[in-house]
Amino acid sequence: MDPDPPLHETYKPLFANTKISSKDDDDDRRLVTVEERQLPLIDLGRLSLNEVEKEKCREEIVRAAHEWGFFQVINHGISTELLEKLREEQVRVFKQPFQNKFLSFSAGSYRWGTPAATSLRQLSWSEAFHIPMTDISSSSMEPFATKVASLAQKLAEILAEKLGQNSSFFQQSCLPSSCYLRLNRYPPCPIPLDIYGLMPHTDSDFLTILNQDQVGGLHLVKDGKWIAVKPNPEALIINIGDFFQAWSNGFYTSVEHRVVTHPTRERFSAAYFLCPTYETVIESCSQPSVYSKFSFGEYRQKVQEDVQRYGYKVGLPRFLA
Numbered sequence: 382m383d384p385d386p387p388l389h390e391t392y393k394p395l396f397a398n399t400k401i402s403s404k405d406d407d408d409d410r411r412l413v414t415v416e417e418r419q420l421p422l423i424d425l426g427r428l429s430l431n432e433v434e435k436e437k438c439r440e441e442i443v444r445a446a447h448e449w450g451f452f453q454v455i456n457h458g459i460s461t462e463l464l465e466k467l468r469e470e471q472v473r474v475f476k477q478p479f480q481n482k483f484l485s486f487s488a489g490s491y492r493w494g495t496p497a498a499t500s501l502r503q504l505s506w507s508e509a510f511h512i513p514m515t516d517i518s519s520s521s522m523e524p525f526a527t528k529v530a531s532l533a534q535k536l537a538e539i540l541a542e543k544l545g546q547n548s549s550f551f552q553q554s555c556l557p558s559s560c561y562l563r564l565n566r567y568p569p570c571p572i573p574l575d576i577y578g579l580m581p582h583t584d585s586d587f588l589t590i591l592n593q594d595q596v597g598g599l600h601l602v603k604d605g606k607w608i609a610v611k612p613n614p615e616a617l618i619i620n621i622g623d624f625f626q627a628w629s630n631g632f633y634t635s636v637e638h639r640v641v642t643h644p645t646r647e648r649f650s651a652a653y654f655l656c657p658t659y660e661t662v663i664e665s666c667s668q669p670s671v672y673s674k675f676s677f678g679e680y681r682q683k684v685q686e687d688v689q690r691y692g693y694k695v696g697l698p699r700f701l702a
């Protein structure tokens with residue numbers, strides 16, 4: 382039985398309607414040729430050294446979150462062994478027969494492709510399990526989940542304290558029932574110049590911790606240009622989400638990112654989302670506030686409406702004050 386979701390058959394009509402890119406097309410049409418750059422690389426091992434080193438490390442985190450919205454961390458406290466276990470489990474759930482994937486984890490956890498896509502550019506050539514942390518407690522991913530959750534809290538605390546804010550907010554509002562792990566798989570794609578693995582988006586959370594394999598394909602916007610992230614086997618990638626941008630009144634930046642596909646190789650990534658409960662009200666920590674205050678529930682509803690109406694998420698601009 383085939384593990385792959387029927388991407389080819391389902392989206393064949395869109396292939397027929399779209400002019401396929403050639404080598405001669407400009408870079409805007411083709412997705413591949415972007416400059417590869419190292420993200421800021423931060424050694425978190427210094428957080429357990431003396432106060433001077435700790436402070437330097439915190440400052441680097443804050444600067445990267447402000448200037449890039451994206452950075453990499455090493456010596457993050459999650460062992461290679463745990464990351465390998467996570468990947469093994471990830472491969473196992475994706476290699477089971479397609480129909481069984483709907484029965485893994487709680488109902489609605491599995492998604493593939495983009496049901497609403499009306500053109501190739503609206504399609505994400507990928508499949509994913511979107512798993513609340515409360516569903517992970519009984520799986521072999523639990524040790525990883527515990528560690529990654531505490532790393533996310535630690536980073537959120539540092540980012541909050543640097544703004545002079547009380548960091549207990551994240552402990553109170555981001556609970557195991559509201560945070561989740563997303564396991565992504567990007568199958569090889571026959572026309573990688575034209576189809577995203579994951580459409581450009583920002584994350585609807587406070588921050589995301591990403592573990593990717595060595596295939597590459599993650600792009601983000603830096604200074605108005607798409608750049609490609611060079612995979613680093615030692616590092617986890619951290620990115621700021623929409624809610625930290627709103628909460629910090631625009632000081633930390635939630636940056637647009639996307640994944641491009643590969644013609645012959647499949648790619649795996651796993652992302653942890655530090656997300657609040659639906660009732661949590663997100664309000665800027667300084668005045669005058671760029672954004673009006675909103676609950677996560679309201680935000681989510683707006684995102685869903687926009688995706689249905691326009692085919693994409695508008696996000697924070699909907700909540701400008």
Ligand SMILES: O=C(O)CCC(=O)C(=O)O
Binds near residue numbers: 563565599640652
């Ligand atoms: O697979 C990746 O590198 C990025 C995944 C991502 O952006 C997401 O799941 O929100």
Ligand SMILES: [Fe+2]
Binds near residue numbers: 583584638
């Ligand atoms: Fe993302």
